[in-house]
Amino acid sequence: MPEQHYPEVRALGLFSGMTDENFFALMRGAYVQNFPPQIELISEGEPSDFLHVVLSGSVDLFSQWNGRDTSLATVRPISTFILAATIKNAPYLMSARTLEKSRIVLIPSQDVRSTFDADGTFARAIVTELAQCYRSVIKAQKDLKLRSSLERLANYLLRQQKRAGGSAAFDLDFEKRRLASVLGMTPENLSRAFKGLQPYGVSVEGTRITINDQPDLERFAKPNPLIDDSST
Amino acid sequence: MPEQHYPEVRALGLFSGMTDENFFALMRGAYVQNFPPQIELISEGEPSDFLHVVLSGSVDLFSQWNGRDTSLATVRPISTFILAATIKNAPYLMSARTLEKSRIVLIPSQDVRSTFDADGTFARAIVTELAQCYRSVIKAQKDLKLRSSLERLANYLLRQQKRAGGSAAFDLDFEKRRLASVLGMTPENLSRAFKGLQPYGVSVEGTRITINDQPDLERFAKPNPLIDDSST
DNA sequence: TTCGACACTTGATATTTGTCAAGCGGTGAA
DNA sequence: TTCACCGCTTGACAAATATCAAGTGTCGAA
CATH class of the missing domain: 2.60.120.10 (Jelly Rolls)
Structure with missing residues:
Protein backbone atom coordinates (compact mmCIF):
# COMPACT_ATOMS: atom_id res chain seq x y z
CA MET A 1 0.00 0.00 0.00
CA LYS A 145 -39.61 -1.68 16.28
CA LEU A 146 -40.93 1.34 18.12
CA ARG A 147 -41.78 3.72 15.30
CA SER A 148 -44.07 3.86 12.30
CA SER A 149 -42.57 4.58 8.91
CA LEU A 150 -43.73 8.19 9.08
CA GLU A 151 -42.04 8.63 12.42
CA ARG A 152 -38.87 7.00 11.15
CA LEU A 153 -38.74 9.38 8.21
CA ALA A 154 -39.39 12.42 10.39
CA ASN A 155 -36.60 11.49 12.75
CA TYR A 156 -34.30 10.64 9.90
CA LEU A 157 -34.82 14.10 8.42
CA LEU A 158 -34.04 15.72 11.76
CA ARG A 159 -30.87 13.69 12.12
CA GLN A 160 -29.81 14.43 8.57
CA GLN A 161 -30.50 18.12 9.04
CA LYS A 162 -28.24 18.19 12.07
CA ARG A 163 -25.52 16.30 10.20
CA ALA A 164 -25.76 18.78 7.32
CA GLY A 165 -25.08 21.70 9.62
CA GLY A 166 -28.46 22.49 11.10
CA SER A 167 -29.90 24.87 8.54
CA ALA A 168 -33.53 24.54 7.49
CA ALA A 169 -32.71 23.39 3.97
CA PHE A 170 -30.41 20.51 3.15
CA ASP A 171 -29.88 17.70 0.68
CA LEU A 172 -30.55 14.03 1.09
CA ASP A 173 -27.26 12.28 0.73
CA PHE A 174 -28.51 9.34 -1.21
CA GLU A 175 -31.25 8.43 -3.60
CA LYS A 176 -34.75 7.96 -2.32
CA ARG A 177 -35.08 4.32 -3.26
CA ARG A 178 -32.17 3.53 -0.98
CA LEU A 179 -33.44 5.79 1.74
CA ALA A 180 -36.69 3.85 1.56
CA SER A 181 -34.81 0.60 1.99
CA VAL A 182 -32.79 1.93 4.90
CA LEU A 183 -35.97 3.11 6.60
CA GLY A 184 -37.61 -0.24 6.00
CA MET A 185 -40.25 0.73 3.48
CA THR A 186 -40.99 0.77 -0.23
CA PRO A 187 -40.14 3.72 -2.49
CA GLU A 188 -43.84 4.30 -3.08
CA ASN A 189 -44.48 4.59 0.60
CA LEU A 190 -41.56 6.94 1.05
CA SER A 191 -43.14 9.26 -1.49
CA ARG A 192 -46.37 9.18 0.47
CA ALA A 193 -44.55 9.61 3.74
CA PHE A 194 -42.98 12.83 2.47
CA LYS A 195 -46.46 14.07 1.67
CA GLY A 196 -47.60 12.96 5.09
CA LEU A 197 -44.99 15.27 6.62
CA GLN A 198 -46.13 18.33 4.66
CA PRO A 199 -48.60 19.29 7.42
CA TYR A 200 -45.60 19.49 9.74
CA GLY A 201 -43.77 21.91 7.49
CA VAL A 202 -41.58 19.58 5.43
CA SER A 203 -41.22 20.40 1.76
CA VAL A 204 -39.36 18.39 -0.82
CA GLU A 205 -37.92 19.39 -4.16
CA GLY A 206 -35.95 16.56 -5.67
CA THR A 207 -33.27 15.72 -3.15
CA ARG A 208 -33.59 19.10 -1.40
CA ILE A 209 -35.50 19.08 1.87
CA THR A 210 -36.72 22.12 3.71
CA ILE A 211 -37.95 22.03 7.26
CA ASN A 212 -40.12 25.11 7.57
CA ASP A 213 -41.32 24.57 11.10
CA GLN A 214 -38.75 22.66 13.05
CA PRO A 215 -40.48 22.78 16.46
CA ASP A 216 -43.65 21.42 14.87
CA LEU A 217 -41.78 18.57 13.19
CA GLU A 218 -40.02 17.77 16.44
CA ARG A 219 -43.32 17.67 18.27
CA PHE A 220 -44.40 15.02 15.84
CA ALA A 221 -41.10 13.12 15.58
CA LYS A 222 -40.26 13.11 19.27
CA PRO A 223 -36.55 12.53 18.68
CA ASN A 224 -34.80 10.69 21.47
CA PRO A 225 -31.07 10.69 22.15
CA LEU A 226 -31.21 6.98 22.97
CA ILE A 227 -32.32 6.32 19.39
CA ASP A 228 -31.21 9.30 17.35
CA ASP A 229 -27.91 10.52 18.73
CA SER A 230 -25.10 8.95 16.78
CA SER A 231 -22.45 9.88 19.33
CA THR A 232 -23.70 8.41 22.61
CA MET B 1 -18.91 -11.34 46.54
CA LYS B 145 -36.56 -6.23 7.75
CA LEU B 146 -36.58 -9.17 5.40
CA ARG B 147 -39.35 -11.34 6.80
CA SER B 148 -43.06 -11.13 7.44
CA SER B 149 -44.34 -11.87 10.92
CA LEU B 150 -45.45 -15.34 9.87
CA GLU B 151 -41.98 -16.10 8.54
CA ARG B 152 -40.38 -14.74 11.68
CA LEU B 153 -42.51 -16.99 13.82
CA ALA B 154 -41.83 -20.04 11.66
CA ASN B 155 -38.09 -19.49 11.87
CA TYR B 156 -38.27 -18.75 15.55
CA LEU B 157 -39.99 -22.09 16.13
CA LEU B 158 -37.34 -23.92 14.15
CA ARG B 159 -34.57 -22.21 16.12
CA GLN B 160 -36.30 -22.92 19.40
CA GLN B 161 -36.85 -26.54 18.45
CA LYS B 162 -33.16 -26.96 17.74
CA ARG B 163 -32.26 -25.29 21.03
CA ALA B 164 -34.64 -27.59 22.86
CA GLY B 165 -32.88 -30.66 21.52
CA GLY B 166 -34.42 -31.17 18.11
CA SER B 167 -37.46 -33.29 18.93
CA ALA B 168 -40.77 -32.55 17.24
CA ALA B 169 -42.45 -31.33 20.45
CA PHE B 170 -41.02 -28.68 22.73
CA ASP B 171 -42.02 -25.86 25.02
CA LEU B 172 -41.84 -22.16 24.42
CA ASP B 173 -39.51 -20.77 26.98
CA PHE B 174 -41.44 -17.65 27.69
CA GLU B 175 -44.95 -16.34 27.62
CA LYS B 176 -46.58 -15.57 24.32
CA ARG B 177 -47.09 -11.88 24.93
CA ARG B 178 -43.36 -11.49 25.28
CA LEU B 179 -42.65 -13.69 22.32
CA ALA B 180 -44.94 -11.44 20.32
CA SER B 181 -42.97 -8.41 21.42
CA VAL B 182 -39.65 -10.06 20.60
CA LEU B 183 -40.94 -10.97 17.15
CA GLY B 184 -42.20 -7.44 16.61
CA MET B 185 -45.92 -8.07 16.62
CA THR B 186 -48.99 -7.87 18.82
CA PRO B 187 -50.19 -10.78 20.96
CA GLU B 188 -53.35 -10.96 18.88
CA ASN B 189 -51.35 -11.35 15.72
CA LEU B 190 -49.15 -13.99 17.28
CA SER B 191 -52.27 -16.03 17.97
CA ARG B 192 -53.30 -15.69 14.36
CA ALA B 193 -49.78 -16.44 13.16
CA PHE B 194 -49.84 -19.76 15.04
CA LYS B 195 -53.04 -20.59 13.20
CA GLY B 196 -51.44 -19.51 10.00
CA LEU B 197 -48.74 -22.14 10.52
CA GLN B 198 -51.20 -24.98 11.04
CA PRO B 199 -51.24 -25.76 7.31
CA TYR B 200 -47.50 -26.38 7.64
CA GLY B 201 -47.96 -28.87 10.44
CA VAL B 202 -47.51 -26.72 13.51
CA SER B 203 -49.82 -27.43 16.43
CA VAL B 204 -50.00 -25.51 19.66
CA GLU B 205 -51.29 -26.53 23.06
CA GLY B 206 -50.60 -23.87 25.61
CA THR B 207 -46.86 -23.41 25.62
CA ARG B 208 -46.27 -26.77 23.97
CA ILE B 209 -45.45 -26.70 20.28
CA THR B 210 -45.41 -29.67 17.98
CA ILE B 211 -43.87 -29.59 14.53
CA ASN B 212 -45.55 -32.44 12.71
CA ASP B 213 -43.99 -31.94 9.34
CA GLN B 214 -40.59 -30.37 9.73
CA PRO B 215 -39.58 -30.44 6.04
CA ASP B 216 -42.81 -28.70 5.13
CA LEU B 217 -42.30 -26.02 7.75
CA GLU B 218 -38.74 -25.52 6.58
CA ARG B 219 -39.88 -25.15 3.01
CA PHE B 220 -42.05 -22.31 4.17
CA ALA B 221 -39.64 -20.76 6.67
CA LYS B 222 -36.50 -20.97 4.52
CA PRO B 223 -34.18 -20.75 7.51
CA ASN B 224 -30.81 -19.22 6.71
CA PRO B 225 -27.64 -19.64 8.75
CA LEU B 226 -26.80 -15.97 8.21
CA ILE B 227 -29.97 -15.06 10.10
CA ASP B 228 -30.86 -18.03 12.23
CA ASP B 229 -27.64 -19.64 13.40
CA SER B 230 -26.75 -18.28 16.80
CA SER B 231 -23.21 -19.62 16.69
CA THR B 232 -21.72 -18.16 13.51
C1' DT C 1 -65.24 -23.56 46.64
C1' DT C 2 -65.78 -19.30 44.55
C1' DC C 3 -64.17 -15.28 42.59
C1' DG C 4 -61.28 -12.27 40.23
C1' DA C 5 -57.23 -11.37 37.73
C1' DC C 6 -54.95 -12.23 33.74
C1' DA C 7 -53.14 -14.37 29.68
C1' DC C 8 -54.78 -15.94 25.66
C1' DT C 9 -58.04 -16.21 21.82
C1' DT C 10 -61.45 -14.71 18.43
C1' DG C 11 -64.10 -11.70 15.48
C1' DA C 12 -65.01 -7.24 13.53
C1' DT C 13 -62.96 -3.28 12.00
C1' DA C 14 -59.40 0.31 11.10
C1' DT C 15 -54.89 1.56 9.86
C1' DT C 16 -50.64 0.81 7.82
C1' DT C 17 -47.97 -0.94 4.39
C1' DG C 18 -47.14 -3.25 0.03
C1' DT C 19 -48.22 -4.24 -4.93
C1' DC C 20 -49.37 -3.24 -9.50
C1' DA C 21 -49.93 -0.27 -13.30
C1' DA C 22 -49.55 3.99 -15.29
C1' DG C 23 -47.65 8.48 -16.04
C1' DC C 24 -44.18 12.26 -15.41
C1' DG C 25 -39.74 14.32 -15.99
C1' DG C 26 -34.88 14.48 -16.21
C1' DT C 27 -30.59 12.55 -18.26
C1' DG C 28 -27.59 10.68 -21.46
C1' DA C 29 -26.60 8.39 -25.81
C1' DA C 30 -27.38 7.99 -30.68
C1' DT D 1 -32.73 16.93 -31.32
C1' DT D 2 -34.86 12.80 -30.31
C1' DC D 3 -35.71 8.93 -27.75
C1' DA D 4 -35.13 5.33 -24.50
C1' DC D 5 -34.20 4.59 -19.85
C1' DC D 6 -34.82 5.17 -15.13
C1' DG D 7 -36.05 7.11 -10.83
C1' DC D 8 -39.81 9.10 -8.86
C1' DT D 9 -44.70 9.85 -8.16
C1' DT D 10 -49.61 8.81 -8.14
C1' DG D 11 -53.84 6.19 -7.87
C1' DA D 12 -56.37 2.00 -7.17
C1' DC D 13 -56.29 -1.99 -4.92
C1' DA D 14 -54.65 -5.90 -1.95
C1' DA D 15 -52.36 -7.74 1.91
C1' DA D 16 -50.46 -7.38 6.40
C1' DT D 17 -50.81 -5.72 10.78
C1' DA D 18 -52.94 -3.21 14.62
C1' DT D 19 -56.83 -2.02 17.49
C1' DC D 20 -60.99 -2.69 19.99
C1' DA D 21 -64.23 -5.44 22.20
C1' DA D 22 -65.83 -9.57 23.67
C1' DG D 23 -65.24 -14.17 25.15
C1' DT D 24 -62.70 -18.49 27.27
C1' DG D 25 -59.92 -20.84 30.33
C1' DT D 26 -56.51 -21.21 34.11
C1' DC D 27 -54.65 -20.24 38.43
C1' DG D 28 -54.24 -18.46 42.87
C1' DA D 29 -56.23 -15.99 46.82
C1' DA D 30 -59.97 -15.30 49.85
Missing part, protein backbone atom coordinates in the same frame (compact mmCIF):
# COMPACT_ATOMS: atom_id res chain seq x y z
CA PRO A 2 1.38 3.45 -0.98
CA GLU A 3 2.63 5.38 2.01
CA GLN A 4 0.73 8.48 0.99
CA HIS A 5 -2.41 6.95 2.46
CA TYR A 6 -0.85 6.07 5.79
CA PRO A 7 -1.76 9.30 7.57
CA GLU A 8 -5.48 9.14 6.86
CA VAL A 9 -5.73 5.52 7.94
CA ARG A 10 -3.54 6.13 10.93
CA ALA A 11 -5.84 8.99 11.98
CA LEU A 12 -8.69 6.55 12.53
CA GLY A 13 -9.44 5.85 16.19
CA LEU A 14 -8.87 2.21 15.43
CA PHE A 15 -5.23 2.67 14.45
CA SER A 16 -4.13 5.85 16.16
CA GLY A 17 -2.99 4.30 19.43
CA MET A 18 -0.94 1.37 18.23
CA THR A 19 2.83 1.27 17.88
CA ASP A 20 4.42 2.33 14.63
CA GLU A 21 5.86 -1.12 14.29
CA ASN A 22 2.49 -2.86 14.41
CA PHE A 23 0.86 -0.24 12.25
CA PHE A 24 3.45 -0.54 9.52
CA ALA A 25 3.25 -4.30 9.71
CA LEU A 26 -0.50 -4.11 9.17
CA MET A 27 -0.11 -1.67 6.29
CA ARG A 28 2.55 -3.74 4.63
CA GLY A 29 0.05 -6.46 3.86
CA ALA A 30 -2.70 -4.03 2.94
CA TYR A 31 -3.49 -2.51 -0.39
CA VAL A 32 -5.57 0.34 -1.70
CA GLN A 33 -7.94 -0.06 -4.57
CA ASN A 34 -10.24 2.21 -6.55
CA PHE A 35 -13.65 0.89 -7.37
CA PRO A 36 -16.26 2.23 -9.79
CA PRO A 37 -19.86 2.69 -8.59
CA GLN A 38 -22.15 -0.28 -8.08
CA ILE A 39 -19.43 -2.84 -7.58
CA GLU A 40 -20.21 -5.61 -5.14
CA LEU A 41 -17.18 -5.67 -2.88
CA ILE A 42 -18.24 -8.58 -0.71
CA SER A 43 -21.15 -10.97 -0.57
CA GLU A 44 -22.82 -12.23 2.56
CA GLY A 45 -21.82 -15.74 3.46
CA GLU A 46 -18.29 -15.41 2.14
CA PRO A 47 -15.34 -15.87 4.49
CA SER A 48 -14.07 -12.56 5.80
CA ASP A 49 -10.70 -12.23 4.15
CA PHE A 50 -10.24 -8.49 4.53
CA LEU A 51 -11.05 -5.68 6.85
CA HIS A 52 -12.17 -2.77 4.70
CA VAL A 53 -11.51 0.91 5.24
CA VAL A 54 -13.35 3.48 3.14
CA LEU A 55 -11.02 6.36 2.27
CA SER A 56 -13.35 8.13 -0.14
CA GLY A 57 -16.71 7.51 -1.77
CA SER A 58 -19.38 5.51 0.03
CA VAL A 59 -20.45 1.93 0.51
CA ASP A 60 -23.85 0.39 1.01
CA LEU A 61 -24.21 -2.58 3.35
CA PHE A 62 -27.19 -4.69 2.43
CA SER A 63 -28.61 -8.14 2.76
CA GLN A 64 -30.87 -10.44 0.83
CA TRP A 65 -33.22 -13.24 1.71
CA ASN A 66 -35.81 -15.07 -0.32
CA GLY A 67 -35.77 -12.59 -3.17
CA ARG A 68 -36.06 -9.52 -0.97
CA ASP A 69 -33.25 -7.18 -0.09
CA THR A 70 -32.67 -4.38 2.35
CA SER A 71 -30.05 -1.76 3.05
CA LEU A 72 -28.72 -1.93 6.57
CA ALA A 73 -26.23 0.90 6.66
CA THR A 74 -24.09 3.27 4.65
CA VAL A 75 -20.38 3.55 5.30
CA ARG A 76 -18.74 6.90 4.68
CA PRO A 77 -15.11 8.00 4.95
CA ILE A 78 -13.16 7.50 6.97
CA SER A 79 -14.34 4.34 8.59
CA THR A 80 -14.12 0.59 8.56
CA PHE A 81 -16.67 -2.08 7.93
CA ILE A 82 -17.18 -5.77 8.68
CA LEU A 83 -14.90 -5.53 11.67
CA ALA A 84 -16.91 -8.10 13.64
CA ALA A 85 -16.67 -10.74 10.92
CA THR A 86 -12.94 -10.13 10.65
CA ILE A 87 -12.41 -10.53 14.38
CA LYS A 88 -14.54 -13.64 14.70
CA ASN A 89 -13.18 -15.09 11.48
CA ALA A 90 -16.78 -15.75 10.57
CA PRO A 91 -18.66 -15.27 7.30
CA TYR A 92 -19.92 -11.82 6.36
CA LEU A 93 -23.49 -11.23 7.44
CA MET A 94 -23.95 -8.42 4.95
CA SER A 95 -22.96 -7.71 1.39
CA ALA A 96 -21.31 -4.45 0.41
CA ARG A 97 -21.38 -2.44 -2.78
CA THR A 98 -19.93 0.90 -3.75
CA LEU A 99 -22.47 3.65 -4.22
CA GLU A 100 -20.05 5.91 -6.02
CA LYS A 101 -16.45 5.81 -7.12
CA SER A 102 -14.62 4.78 -3.96
CA ARG A 103 -11.12 4.27 -2.69
CA ILE A 104 -10.88 1.43 -0.25
CA VAL A 105 -8.11 -0.09 1.85
CA LEU A 106 -8.10 -3.85 2.20
CA ILE A 107 -6.29 -5.26 5.21
CA PRO A 108 -5.96 -9.03 5.38
CA SER A 109 -8.16 -10.29 8.21
CA GLN A 110 -5.49 -12.68 9.37
CA ASP A 111 -3.12 -9.75 9.92
CA VAL A 112 -5.78 -7.88 11.86
CA ARG A 113 -6.36 -10.88 14.08
CA SER A 114 -2.71 -11.48 14.80
CA THR A 115 -2.03 -7.82 15.49
CA PHE A 116 -5.09 -7.83 17.69
CA ASP A 117 -3.57 -10.71 19.67
CA ALA A 118 -0.21 -9.02 19.93
CA ASP A 119 -1.12 -5.41 20.58
CA GLY A 120 -3.26 -4.63 23.61
CA THR A 121 -3.76 -1.04 22.54
CA PHE A 122 -5.11 -2.15 19.21
CA ALA A 123 -7.39 -4.66 20.93
CA ARG A 124 -8.79 -1.93 23.12
CA ALA A 125 -9.35 0.34 20.14
CA ILE A 126 -11.26 -2.44 18.47
CA VAL A 127 -13.41 -2.83 21.55
CA THR A 128 -14.32 0.83 21.46
CA GLU A 129 -15.14 0.66 17.79
CA LEU A 130 -17.20 -2.49 18.15
CA ALA A 131 -19.11 -1.13 21.12
CA GLN A 132 -19.95 1.90 19.03
CA CYS A 133 -21.17 -0.29 16.16
CA TYR A 134 -23.19 -2.44 18.51
CA ARG A 135 -24.94 0.53 20.00
CA SER A 136 -25.71 1.90 16.56
CA VAL A 137 -27.45 -1.28 15.55
CA ILE A 138 -29.42 -1.37 18.79
CA LYS A 139 -30.61 2.13 18.04
CA ALA A 140 -31.62 1.10 14.54
CA GLN A 141 -33.49 -1.84 16.01
CA LYS A 142 -35.39 0.42 18.38
CA ASP A 143 -36.15 2.83 15.55
CA LEU A 144 -37.60 -0.02 13.55
CA PRO B 2 -18.96 -14.84 48.07
CA GLU B 3 -16.23 -17.03 46.66
CA GLN B 4 -18.64 -19.87 45.99
CA HIS B 5 -19.76 -18.08 42.83
CA TYR B 6 -16.26 -17.51 41.50
CA PRO B 7 -16.05 -20.70 39.44
CA GLU B 8 -19.25 -20.13 37.46
CA VAL B 9 -18.32 -16.55 36.63
CA ARG B 10 -14.77 -17.52 35.88
CA ALA B 11 -16.03 -20.15 33.45
CA LEU B 12 -17.46 -17.46 31.20
CA GLY B 13 -15.47 -16.83 28.04
CA LEU B 14 -15.18 -13.25 29.11
CA PHE B 15 -13.25 -14.06 32.28
CA SER B 16 -11.63 -17.40 31.64
CA GLY B 17 -8.41 -16.12 30.09
CA MET B 18 -7.42 -13.37 32.48
CA THR B 19 -4.91 -13.65 35.28
CA ASP B 20 -6.05 -14.73 38.71
CA GLU B 21 -4.88 -11.45 40.06
CA ASN B 22 -7.06 -9.37 37.78
CA PHE B 23 -10.00 -11.71 38.15
CA PHE B 24 -9.92 -11.57 41.92
CA ALA B 25 -9.54 -7.81 41.80
CA LEU B 26 -12.65 -7.59 39.66
CA MET B 27 -14.59 -9.93 41.92
CA ARG B 28 -13.56 -8.09 45.05
CA GLY B 29 -15.60 -5.08 44.04
CA ALA B 30 -18.50 -7.18 42.73
CA TYR B 31 -21.50 -8.45 44.58
CA VAL B 32 -24.20 -11.02 44.03
CA GLN B 33 -27.83 -10.24 44.51
CA ASN B 34 -31.08 -12.18 44.33
CA PHE B 35 -34.00 -10.49 42.65
CA PRO B 36 -37.67 -11.45 42.60
CA PRO B 37 -39.51 -11.60 39.26
CA GLN B 38 -40.52 -8.44 37.45
CA ILE B 39 -37.94 -6.20 39.02
CA GLU B 40 -36.55 -3.47 36.82
CA LEU B 41 -32.81 -3.80 37.23
CA ILE B 42 -31.79 -0.90 35.04
CA SER B 43 -33.56 1.78 33.06
CA GLU B 44 -32.51 3.08 29.69
CA GLY B 45 -30.80 6.43 29.84
CA GLU B 46 -29.18 5.79 33.21
CA PRO B 47 -25.40 5.86 33.50
CA SER B 48 -23.93 2.37 33.26
CA ASP B 49 -22.64 1.76 36.75
CA PHE B 50 -22.43 -2.02 36.63
CA LEU B 51 -21.74 -4.82 34.26
CA HIS B 52 -24.33 -7.51 34.97
CA VAL B 53 -23.86 -11.26 34.88
CA VAL B 54 -26.89 -13.54 35.08
CA LEU B 55 -26.10 -16.62 37.17
CA SER B 56 -29.62 -18.02 37.29
CA GLY B 57 -33.09 -16.98 36.23
CA SER B 58 -33.60 -14.79 33.17
CA VAL B 59 -33.68 -11.16 32.23
CA ASP B 60 -35.64 -9.28 29.62
CA LEU B 61 -34.01 -6.40 27.77
CA PHE B 62 -36.58 -3.95 26.51
CA SER B 63 -37.02 -0.38 25.44
CA GLN B 64 -39.74 2.21 25.41
CA TRP B 65 -40.57 5.21 23.28
CA ASN B 66 -43.62 7.37 23.06
CA GLY B 67 -45.81 5.04 25.08
CA ARG B 68 -44.83 1.91 23.15
CA ASP B 69 -42.43 -0.75 24.31
CA THR B 70 -40.64 -3.69 22.80
CA SER B 71 -38.53 -6.60 23.97
CA LEU B 72 -35.15 -6.71 22.30
CA ALA B 73 -33.58 -9.79 23.84
CA THR B 74 -33.65 -12.28 26.66
CA VAL B 75 -30.55 -12.96 28.70
CA ARG B 76 -30.13 -16.44 30.13
CA PRO B 77 -27.43 -17.92 32.38
CA ILE B 78 -24.59 -17.72 32.22
CA SER B 79 -24.00 -14.50 30.36
CA THR B 80 -23.47 -10.81 30.70
CA PHE B 81 -25.47 -7.87 29.52
CA ILE B 82 -24.94 -4.18 28.79
CA LEU B 83 -21.29 -4.78 28.09
CA ALA B 84 -21.14 -2.10 25.41
CA ALA B 85 -22.53 0.62 27.66
CA THR B 86 -20.07 -0.38 30.38
CA ILE B 87 -17.11 -0.18 28.03
CA LYS B 88 -18.09 3.11 26.47
CA ASN B 89 -19.15 4.54 29.80
CA ALA B 90 -22.32 5.61 28.04
CA PRO B 91 -25.96 5.48 29.15
CA TYR B 92 -27.87 2.22 28.84
CA LEU B 93 -29.79 1.95 25.60
CA MET B 94 -32.10 -0.70 27.00
CA SER B 95 -33.90 -1.35 30.25
CA ALA B 96 -33.68 -4.72 31.97
CA ARG B 97 -36.12 -6.58 34.18
CA THR B 98 -36.09 -10.00 35.74
CA LEU B 99 -38.53 -12.45 34.25
CA GLU B 100 -38.26 -14.86 37.14
CA LYS B 101 -36.36 -15.10 40.38
CA SER B 102 -32.78 -14.39 39.35
CA ARG B 103 -29.33 -14.29 40.82
CA ILE B 104 -27.18 -11.60 39.31
CA VAL B 105 -23.59 -10.47 39.72
CA LEU B 106 -22.96 -6.75 39.62
CA ILE B 107 -19.44 -5.68 38.69
CA PRO B 108 -18.69 -1.96 38.95
CA SER B 109 -18.22 -0.60 35.44
CA GLN B 110 -15.24 1.44 36.50
CA ASP B 111 -13.46 -1.74 37.57
CA VAL B 112 -14.27 -3.40 34.27
CA ARG B 113 -12.87 -0.45 32.34
CA SER B 114 -9.67 -0.27 34.33
CA THR B 115 -9.11 -4.02 34.14
CA PHE B 116 -9.81 -3.79 30.45
CA ASP B 117 -7.08 -1.16 30.15
CA ALA B 118 -4.63 -3.22 32.17
CA ASP B 119 -5.25 -6.74 30.90
CA GLY B 120 -4.84 -7.41 27.20
CA THR B 121 -6.31 -10.88 27.47
CA PHE B 122 -9.42 -9.49 29.06
CA ALA B 123 -9.65 -6.83 26.36
CA ARG B 124 -9.48 -9.50 23.69
CA ALA B 125 -12.16 -11.56 25.40
CA ILE B 126 -14.38 -8.53 25.44
CA VAL B 127 -13.81 -8.04 21.73
CA THR B 128 -14.91 -11.57 21.03
CA GLU B 129 -17.99 -11.17 23.18
CA LEU B 130 -18.92 -7.83 21.64
CA ALA B 131 -18.43 -9.11 18.12
CA GLN B 132 -20.77 -11.95 18.95
CA CYS B 133 -23.38 -9.53 20.33
CA TYR B 134 -23.02 -7.27 17.32
CA ARG B 135 -23.59 -10.09 14.91
CA SER B 136 -26.64 -11.24 16.86
CA VAL B 137 -28.26 -7.85 16.53
CA ILE B 138 -27.48 -7.69 12.83
CA LYS B 139 -29.21 -11.02 12.43
CA ALA B 140 -32.22 -9.74 14.35
CA GLN B 141 -32.25 -6.69 12.12
CA LYS B 142 -32.28 -8.84 9.00
CA ASP B 143 -35.00 -11.04 10.46
CA LEU B 144 -37.13 -7.97 11.07
